[in-house]
Amino acid sequence: MQLNGTTKSMMESILAESSSWPSTIRAFGKEEQSFSRAVDVIDKNANPFFHNFSANEWLTQCLEILCTFVLSSSALTLTLLPFTAFAFGFIRMTLSYGFSLTIYLVDSIQMIVYGKG
Secondary structure (H helix, E strand, O other), X not given: OHHHHHHOOHHHHHHHHHHHOHHHHHHOOXXXXXXXXXXXXXXXXXXXXXXXXXXXXXXXXXXXXXXXXXXXXXXXXXXXXXXXXXXXXXXXXHHHHHHHHHHHHHHHHHHHHHOOO
């Protein structure tokens, strides 16, 4: 049991101790110390993940806004051009490919950041 505890991460070890030994912790009067130690370790381990997730969401939001602006301006430009018979089909094709490329761009960025394959 002790070897298993030493090979785990610090946070997992503390959480396992706090869930396995609550009566021992209460018996020695170390409830507050154990709780504050567990909260400190959880904060230290969750901090890098939170910043990585926030940066990824910010980048995704900026890319989606940029793609929306480009698609909207291109659709407006194509609509304001003189009318021809193929204009509506060309506008539909442009928007269809634009939305597909937007989804592909966001998915590729998330695959790079999260390492999903």
